[in-house]
Amino acid sequence: MSTGISANRMEILQIADAVAREKSIDKEIVIQAMEHALQKAARSRYGAEHDIRATIDPKTGEMELKRVMTVVDDSVLDPETRPFNPSTDIMLNVALKSDKEAVLGKEYSEGLPPIEFGRVAAQTAKQVINHEVREAERERQYGEYKDRIGEIINGVVKRVEFYNVIVDLGRAEGVIRKSESIPRENLRVGDRTRAYVYDVRRETKGPQIFLSRAKPEFMARLFAQEVPEVYEGVIEIKAAARDPGSRAKIAVISHDSSIDPVGACVGMRGARVQAVVGEMQGEKIDIIPWSPDPATFIVNALQPAEVTKVVLDPEDARVEVVVGEAQLSLAIGRRGQNVRLASQLTGWSIDILTEAEESERRQKEFASRTELFIRALEVDEMFAQLLASEGFETVEEIAYVDTIELAAIEGLNDEIAEELQARAQDFLDKLAAELEAKRVALGVADDLKAVTGLTAPMLVALGEKGVKTLEDFAGLVGDDIRGYFETKNGERVREPGVLEDFALTQEQADALVLNARVAAGWIDALPEADEEEQVEGDADDVARVFPDKG
Numbered sequence: 001m002s003t004g005i006s007a008n009r010m011e012i013l014q015i016a017d018a019v020a021r022e023k024s025i026d027k028e029i030v031i032q033a034m035e036h037a038l039q040k041a042a043r044s045r046y047g048a049e050h051d052i053r054a055t056i057d058p059k060t061g062e063m064e065l066k067r068v069m070t071v072v073d074d075s076v077l078d079p080e081t082r083p084f085n086p087s088t089d090i091m092l093n094v095a096l097k098s099d100k101e102a103v104l105g106k107e108y109s110e111g112l113p114p115i116e117f118g119r120v121a122a123q124t125a126k127q128v129i130n131h132e133v134r135e136a137e138r139e140r141q142y143g144e145y146k147d148r149i150g151e152i153i154n155g156v157v158k159r160v161e162f163y164n165v166i167v168d169l170g171r172a173e174g175v176i177r178k179s180e181s182i183p184r185e186n187l188r189v190g191d192r193t194r195a196y197v198y199d200v201r202r203e204t205k206g207p208q209i210f211l212s213r214a215k216p217e218f219m220a221r222l223f224a225q226e227v228p229e230v231y232e233g234v235i236e237i238k239a240a241a242r243d244p245g246s247r248a249k250i251a252v253i254s255h256d257s258s259i260d261p262v263g264a265c266v267g268m269r270g271a272r273v274q275a276v277v278g279e280m281q282g283e284k285i286d287i288i289p290w291s292p293d294p295a296t297f298i299v300n301a302l303q304p305a306e307v308t309k310v311v312l313d314p315e316d317a318r319v320e321v322v323v324g325e326a327q328l329s330l331a332i333g334r335r336g337q338n339v340r341l342a343s344q345l346t347g348w349s350i351d352i353l354t355e356a357e358e359s360e361r362r363q364k365e366f367a368s369r370t371e372l373f374i375r376a377l378e379v380d381e382m383f384a385q386l387l388a389s390e391g392f393e394t395v396e397e398i399a400y401v402d403t404i405e406l407a408a409i410e411g412l413n414d415e416i417a418e419e420l421q422a423r424a425q426d427f428l429d430k431l432a433a434e435l436e437a438k439r440v441a442l443g444v445a446d447d448l449k450a451v452t453g454l455t456a457p458m459l460v461a462l463g464e465k466g467v468k469t470l471e472d473f474a475g476l477v478g479d480d481i482r483g484y485f486e487t488k489n490g491e492r493v494r495e496p497g498v499l500e501d502f503a504l505t506q507e508q509a510d511a512l513v514l515n516a517r518v519a520a521g522w523i524d525a526l527p528e529a530d531e532e533e534q535v536e537g538d539a540d541d542v543a544r545v546f547p548d549k550g
Contacts, residue, residue, distance in 0.1 A: 069108050071105060157192075159189060167193060181214060219248055223272075224237075241342075316505075376424065401421075442460065447470045476498070
């Protein structure tokens with residue numbers, strides 16, 4: 001049985017209305033899909049080479065088919081990419097014979113008789129409409145949810161597939177992957193749940209809405225829902241870290257001095273924080289005050305452990321924290337959880353030492369410096385200990401410090417200070433000669449010696465690692481110099497750098513390579529402003545390992 005396209009005009013509009021409401025898309029999109037389906041059927045009937053267009057009046061449902069021809073000439077036609085098509089084109093000189101107002105691009109149309117849909121044509125039209133409606137629905141979903149990234153959204157668990165939870169959001173579906181779910185949380189079909197929208201992507205099978213219940217941002221958003229001061233911006237959540245399902249830390253600060261940020265987040269009798277804990281399956285939450293001072297913030301982050309001392313290394317974002325013996329297990333936490341969360345919260349790598357360990361290390365460092373001064377300056381142990389206790393760490397510091405500063409040490413005078421500096425400089429000269437001889441013996445080229453920033457100890461270290469020419473060094477990258485981690489057989493393995501012992505920063509290592517490439521002629525010399533930033537072989541940097549190299 002076949003159906004004429006002119007029949008059931010109002011029914012066509014009713015169908016368009018129903019589909020638009022069901023899929024939450026515009027009625028115009030559904031009508032356009034119907035027009036495209038009609039065009040495809042007409043081209044199958046009259047020939048695909050024709051430019052056939054279909055229109056459906058959105059008010060009356062009246063459908064119209066027409067064949068269109070466009071005025072062209074040789075100036076807009078390319079025989080290879082756009083040859084003349086007699087079914088759709090009419091030359092300008094031909095069009096002018098019947099229409100004096102003909103211009104390039106003008107279209108002429110003629111009506112076509114209605115067509116009847118057979119079974120095959122009807123099935124094709126249905127496929128076209130379904131495809132375009134589905135694409136419009138996907139685009140609507142993407143447009144709606146891409147602007148909701150960073151929000152908490154409610155939904156109902158629709159199904160569970162390979163530990164991934166599919167959530168019905170009403171007008172779309174979201175997925176909570178296993179890695180983004182709370183461990184040991186058992187969501188079942190029909191359960192209502194809340195989750196954090198962290199990504200929305202266009203994919204072949206439609207927009208994918210990725211949800212999480214494990215990210216720290218989920219906890220932060222829950223606090224914004226439960227604590228009015230957070231929602232209003234009076235209290236700001238500066239950082240958050242989580243071990244999902246077990247423990248979390250959150251750092252807060254108040255922009256109103258009259259409001260305690262920790263107390264406001266805890267709430268009366270813990271009501272506010274308990275509401276968040278309940279949503280997170282009993283996860284324990286430490287609420288700590290944020291501080292702009294890194295040391296204070298780190299001490300707060302390690303709560304409930306009490307910290308004795310903090311030593312910061314801003315260059316490498318590392319910190320040594322000293323705690324009492326009784327506080328060690330509390331500071332580290334079960335399976336390292338407390339220190340790990342504190343590190344994530346603050347952004348610093350945290351090393352925890354007991355007071356006994358720190359004292360032992362300091363004694364070793366003091367003994368090492370004392371031994372160095374005894375050997376380099378040819379003084380007795382008591383004199384060497386005096387210098388070490390005054391804060392001198394390297395022979396360079398003694399050789400180049402202001403004589404007045406040395407003479408000011410109790411028991412020293414100008415004459416002794418000058419003698420100490422003379423001995424220190426003699427030691428450094430001898431050491432430099434030894435290093436130079438060692439460099440030559442190792443076969444390290446002279447042109448590598450000329451690279452700005454490379455010191456004598458560095459050149460010896462390079463020779464021992466097999467880097468002996470300017471081209472060898474210029475071919476390295478910063479990680480080759482400093483060392484790096486890589487995964488082998490599932491384990492994280494440290495690959496040592498050729499100058500790893502010199503504790504260079506990434507910027508210094510990159511600058512050394514850049515200087516070598518300039519010296520080798522691989523790249524042009526840098527502008528003067530950048531040359532000032534090149535590594536100049538700062539004696540203080542080398543001094544950190546100089547004693548060992550002596």
